[in-house]
Amino acid sequence: MSTAVDIKDKEAFQAALSSIRSDQAELARQSWALIGHVDKNPNVISLVDTDNSSQAQISDFVSKLSDDLVLYGLLRHSVTVDMTVAVKFIYVHWIGSNVPGSKKGRFGVVHGSVRAQIGDAHLTIETSSLDDLNLELITKQLEESSGVYNKVLENAKHGLPERGFTQHQVKDTKKTVQAIAVPSGPGVNANEDLMTSVKNLHSDDDPTTWVAAGFDNGDVKKPLVLLSEGTGDSDEIKNVLEDDKVIYILYRKTDVVHEVSTVKFIFIAWVGENVKPTMKGKVSTKKSAVEKLFVPHHVSMFMSSMAELSEHSIERAMSNSG
Incomplete structure (x- = not known):
């Protein structure tokens, strides 16, 4: 069929x-x-x-x-x-x-x-x-989320330490509206450099604050590869985003609550406004598999325009997560 x-x-x-x-x-x-x-x-x-x-x-x-x-x-x-x-x-x-x-x-x-x-x-x-x-x-x-849903993925893969989860364990507040099970999309592989960078991002001893990944040569049949990484904030992340590309970012941000600092991780799925419809369809079937490669994280965000990415929008999503 x-x-x-x-x-x-x-x-x-x-x-x-x-x-x-x-x-x-x-x-x-x-x-x-x-x-x-x-x-x-x-x-x-x-x-x-x-x-x-x-x-x-x-x-x-x-x-x-x-x-x-x-x-x-x-x-x-x-x-x-x-x-x-x-x-x-x-x-x-x-x-x-x-x-x-x-x-x-x-x-x-x-x-x-x-x-x-x-x-x-x-x-x-x-x-x-x-x-x-x-x-x-x-x-x-x-x-509440401006296109954001809150999600705590507690089952860390690849032996990653659950950095920042010890101070304040976030509850999963995402409402599940998927009432019917439908066939899930295919799995996704990632190269060693990317997974090493993700592991480093979760480490307290590493200064990296964000990692960006994409499909090798833009081909969804190929593994995810490391595109860039940095030690800055969301303004620095914008430098790697393009309106005709699909890019996945894991961002580490410190949240201060009652004078107690807690690290939280934000997963961002960027699908540029000029990405072709066929490509959007292909990556939509892989979204869940891609997201699992970046666990653990507290918040997941979908974005398609630069205006949606700011420290304020991220902080609002973090606040909504509990």
Whole structure:
């Protein structure tokens, strides 16, 4: 079975997504696009419905979901961050509770291709429950983390010491909305230089504060390799980011709480705004495997623009983590 999808009426499909992402209309609006499989064929998708008007409501999108279908959505919402309206995009992978198990597997195989066609988002919701698509809940997740979810990965790999975890053990506050298990993506390998740098970063005796990695020659079939490392802060990290590249960063930052210094680790997945959709789809299937290579860390962040990376945004994510 093919893992790729074709798009029926591709022009209408792309026009709908482009209009949702466009800032030419009113900035703060609840635009949405609903995408489904044509005649329940896993390998063909099309635009089911969309609303990009100033009266659009996410609740209208939710009302069109069906328990016997696998559907996808791109939602546009806005939250106020530091007194500024920030536009956020939500990707919805809806797996109806009445979809037979055999079909869930068939649709799961093509999910990476579907995601590539829709593009990246600040928040991903994969669910079969309408409760997870409550506007208040979505807004709260975006406001609290601005596209960040908190996660403590306690099972260190490669013998790495759990630096900074002894003073304040962070609880896992990430809400799990993945109600249905779908096929996971392939594993990821990393070269020795990268893993040595990650190990050094976790050591109290090493001055390194960040490590950046990427796929060798930009090929997701190849191992992750060390791109750069440094002893500075987020401004220094920006020097290695490019808007057409996928880069993963592990950043070590000292958090002072009640005059007690605690080291925390932040994992950043950078997918530049100009990364090709096909590449976005490929790396989305490897996200979980990549993240495991950088354990332990307290906070995980997704970013696609330089404006999202700052000491303030990182500190806010750290504060939200507990």
